[in-house]
Amino acid sequence: MVKKTYEEINAKIRAGEAVVVTAEEVISMVREKGIEETAATVDVVTTATFGPMCSSGVFFNLGHTKPRMKMSRVFLNGVEAYAGLAAVDAYLGATQIPETDVANKAFPGEFNYGGGHVIEELVEGKEVLLEALAYGTDCYPRKKLEKMIRLEDIPQAILFNPRNGYQNYNVAVNLSDRTLYTYMGILKPGMGNANYSTSGQLSPLFNDPYYRTIGMGTKIFLGGGVGYVSWYGTQHHPDVSRGENGVPVSPAGTLAVMGDLKQMSSRWLRGVSFLGYGVSLMVGIGIPIPVLDEEMLKFTAVSDEEIFAPIVDYSESYPQGVGEPLGQVSYAQLKSGEITIGDRVVPTAPLSSYFGSRQIAVILKEWIKNGEFLLTKPVFTLPVSSEKVDFKGLA
């Protein structure tokens, strides 16, 4: 029986002796050598995802002005950040659009710019226009501010994403006779295409389906820098049906993650626009999974053929919250470029970048192999049962 502790694995990382492979590489290793031998050899498996994650944003402390100001409304390049916090704190959400954007009044709206783009530009080092308004108080008399700022001028900027890294997601199709513009991309009528958005066998939570190693305090690759899992994500919903391998067959676990924006890279934080829907932020996340025992190794060896996603109609079923999925399809089928639904062959397209995910898994592997990145044992792991997580809908 193979048993390894975090401390033992970290000692090997420090000594430059840890064996680290990506969640893609481990699959062929297991096929060649079997679970037991691979578990004995491999210490860490790196997983990754790089896709649009709408529930993302940045907490800023913008720095005090002279005279002082309690900012009640804050705009960055015309995109409003929530300022109902202390004097110069604000939170910019990835999906916020400028007040001047006509949105879907000219349908489908283009949504060329928004919170996600501001975040990307700040990380890139570009100047951004800060505009702030206040009602003025005895302690904070200033009422107006306009200033060009850069990320390096701001005291603090913390990327805090309440829901990232979804464990599985819908495959979106359109059963109606008109084109749909959704957060799952453009869906052509009559099942003209099927869009999906996870990195499959590379995706973090597919490789640790019962969250044995991932929880509060897990150190991760986040947006090109180092971050941490800070909580279970919003809508974390572990109580769904799972395959025999433990992998959920519908959207399940989620992660809340955070990290210092200043050490991140615009290569892995990209503002994106969805025609007729809005803006978002593509976030790059990489999570190392320690091979604590053979079971953990077996989980990480899961392949696209063994991971299934539900096919959901976005013309009626999803928006109205009614009906059942049209079927299940494996990520191997999705990645092949076409799937069969009934007697129809439907072309598929991803919204998350498998290529980018693979690059992140390799970067994280190198960080660990070089001894730059040690693993952390979580303070607590993500809930496996929803007993403690209220997952109720509104009427």
Add this chain to the structure above:
Amino acid sequence: MLNTGGVYSVKQKMVLYFPSTVTEQPFTYYLIKDYNLMVNILKAHINPRKEGRAVVELSGEKKDFLAGLDFLQSRGVKIFPLEQEIVWVEERCTHCGACSVICPAGALVLERPDMTVKFLNEKCIVCEHCIKACPSRAMEARY
């Protein structure tokens, strides 16, 4: 001019500019009926009483093709070579692949097993669908 061999001896894409005085006149009908041309409208932006532009591909026998162009010019339509092209800005591309099901010409493909996006310029018909379909706005039109 392309020699596609056999039935059509000329096949060419071009930009047609319609002054506001002619935008309400039919042209496609006459090109087909009187000049025996195949008209493939790749893109058109024409409003009544305003100037319009269209990108078309005309194909037919050389004699008919030239006569068709003369007809268009005699009615006040100006003909420009198709100089607009779609450019793939690789550094903005995240290789997600969302474009691959949107491009009607097979010019944007997701190559497997690498899962990288490739832009095949020679297949592009300049329909511009990819420009707004690309989430990271990596496709641009250049004139």
